Amino acid sequence: xxxxxxxxxxxxxxxxxxxxxxxxxxxxxDLAGDLTGDPAVMELYARTADRYDRLNTLISFxxxxxxxxxxxxSLKLPKDATxxxxxxxxxxxxxxxxxxxxxxxxxVGVDPCSEMRALAEGAGVRDVRPGSFSHIPVxxxxxxxxxxxxxxxxxxxxxxxxxxxxxVLRPGGxxxxxxxxxxxxxxGHRAMEVMIKGVGSRVFAIACGSWSVRDLLRxxxxxxxxxxxRDVVLGKLKxxxxxxxxxxxxxxxxxxxxxxxxxx
Numbered sequence: 001x002x003x004x005x006x007x008x009x010x011x012x013x014x015x016x017x018x019x020x021x022x023x024x025x026x027x028x029x030d031l032a033g034d035l036t037g038d039p040a041v042m043e044l045y046a047r048t049a050d051r052y053d054r055l056n057t058l059i060s061f062x063x064x065x066x067x068x069x070x071x072x073x074s075l076k077l078p079k080d081a082t083x084x085x086x087x088x089x090x091x092x093x094x095x096x097x098x099x100x101x102x103x104x105x106x107x108v109g110v111d112p113c114s115e116m117r118a119l120a121e122g123a124g125v126r127d128v129r130p131g132s133f134s135h136i137p138v139x140x141x142x143x144x145x146x147x148x149x150x151x152x153x154x155x156x157x158x159x160x161x162x163x164x165x166x167x168v169l170r171p172g173g174x175x176x177x178x179x180x181x182x183x184x185x186x187x188g189h190r191a192m193e194v195m196i197k198g199v200g201s202r203v204f205a206i207a208c209g210s211w212s213v214r215d216l217l218r219x220x221x222x223x224x225x226x227x228x229x230r231d232v233v234l235g236k237l238k239x240x241x242x243x244x245x246x247x248x249x250x251x252x253x254x255x256x257x258x259x260x261x262x263x264x
Contacts, residue, residue: 041154042113044219047212049115053090054208055216059200068149068178069096071256075174077101081144084108084168086133087151091120093178097147098126108138133161138168145174152177152257153227162240169261175242177257178250180224189225192253197221224253233257 048055060067071093077083080103085094088109097107110131111117117128131137133155136146146165155161165175183189197218205214228236230247234257237245242259249255 041219041223044212044216045113046115048210048216049090049113049119051208051210051213052116052119053092055204055213056092058204058207067250067254068093069100071147071149071176071178072096072100075145075147075176077145077174079103080105082106082142083145083147084110084136084138084143086110086131086136086146086148086165087154088120088125088128089113089116089149089151091123091125091128093147093149094120094125094128095123098124106138106142110136133164136164136168140167141170143168143173144170145176147176147178149178150180152179152233153223158228158233158236159240162236162242166240166242166261171261171263173261175257175259175261179227179255179257180253181227181230181255182225182253193221193225230255230257 045052079101081101082104083097083101083106085091085097085108088094088111091109094107094109097104101107107127109117109120109125109128111120111128112130112132114130117130120128129137133148133152134157146169152158152161169175183192201214201217204217205211234245234247237257237259241262243262244258244260246258247255248258
């Protein structure tokens with residue numbers, strides 16, 4: 001069975017009213033993050049929280065939720081694995097973990113924005129806590145996986161963030177950080193800036209019915225264009241002691257930083 005087949009089967013299970021935590025459920029074998037250092041950015045996410053999922057759907061042409069679900073399946077975790085989603089936003093990635101890890105005793109969504117946390121809880125995330133990359137509110141060595149969707153760029157100190165992730169992961173635990181990376185070429189960089197910060201910010205603001213979305217997209221471009229280059233991120237993961245470190249391009253601006261906590 002392919003990854004896509006398993007996603008479709010899980011969707012049908014939920015649609016039929018089967019509890020995703022039950023034995024009948026199918027199992028596998030989110031732009032807020034560490035924003036506490038910038039109140040203006042926190043306020044921007046608060047203003048756009050109720051438009052956030054719609055914006056993601058429009059920008060990704062409807063593939064955003066599918067991609068997050070596929071991320072959870074790609075980890076190939078046991079169905080009782082424990083996991084924390086840092087910068088969970090409205091909870092899309094956390095909900096995917098709940099769906100595909102039905103026997104887990106603890107799946108936690110963490111976000112510093114109260115409006116985002118409220119939406120995550122309303123969507124069905126069972127355990128949502130305030131926190132960030134500088135303070136992940138779970139015990140030492142308690143997680144089989146740490147995931148994050150488009151939030152690591154908000155970490156004020158990557159070294160501190162990776163130490164905190166190491167703290168909560170069990171030996172051999174998996175890390176996946178989804179992030180948007182700007183094109184390296186000047187021409188590609190300029191083209192994407194015009195598309196996102198210029199034309200796109202206006203078009204999607206109209207489509208979402210809120211000029212706050214325009215402000216969010218303009219901030220979005222500024223945040224991804226100022227984020228550390230991929231080689232720097234990979235180097236800091238290595239300095240933090242992670243193993244099996246890699247960056248996987250995922251199409252367009254999408255990419256994934258992956259690593260494993262050392263054993264022993």
